[in-house]
Amino acid sequence: MTLEEFHKELSFVNASRENRMKYANMVLNDMSLFPKLIDILFMVNDKVSSRAAWVLEFVCAEYIYAIVPHLDTFTKNINKIHLDSSVRPVSKVCEFITKTYYSKEPNTIKKALRPEYKERIIEACFDWMISTQKVAPKVYAMESLFLYGLDYDWIHPELTQILEQNFQMQSAAFKVRAKRTLLKIKKSKALKKS
Template structure:
């Protein structure tokens, strides 16, 4: 399938879980489509890019290692994502990458994720935390930043400041997750 054909196919994606699963399975069954999915994802001013983001999330939830050959492109361009409907799934994919990196089990992400890739993810996560994002991207970002903060001393103090500063302005869901994250930061300092 050409990029144009795949683009046209993605225009039929809707927000239902069933539909997103169907298209994710198409990609999982033909991984030659994955680079095309990434290309469409970064057509950032096009509504089909959001549909590509939804599919990317589902593909990566099922098989995070699909992104490994594309980490450079993905991390280099995540800061360009602006549409709300794209930011949430992209922030979740960053969370999947981070979780795999901090997994106790050896895996491909641990070997492939470079300091530059991590730096770009961290930067994007901080942008989502301080930007005018909805709760979900902020939650995925704070979870990723907590983990990266285990290796980078400067992250937890910055994250703590942002969480405390934003606390009163945010929703109950944000507050609950922020409290949990602040508690985890406190516990990590104690150990």
């Protein structure tokens, strides 16, 4: 399938879980489509890019290692994503990458996630935290930043400051997650001291 054909195919993706899973399975069954999915994702002003983002989230939920050969391209371009319907799934993929990296099991992401890739994800997460994004991308960014903060000493203080400054202006869902994250930061700080 050419890039143009796949682009046309992705224009039929809709918001239903079944539909997104159908297209994710199409990619999972033919991994030659994955680089095309990434290419379409980064056609950031094209509405089909959001549909590619939805499919990417489902592919990565099933098989996160599909993104390994594309980590450089993915992390270099995530800051270009701006459509709300693309930001949420891309922030979720960043969270998948981060959680896999910090899992206790040895895995390919641990070997493949170079420092510059982590830094790009961290930068994107902070951008989502301080911008006018909806709650979901902020929640995924919060979780990723908490985990990276276990290795980068400067992250937890920055994240704490953002959470505390924005607390009153945010939704109930944000406040619940922010409280939980602030508590986890306090606990990790206490563990480092002991």
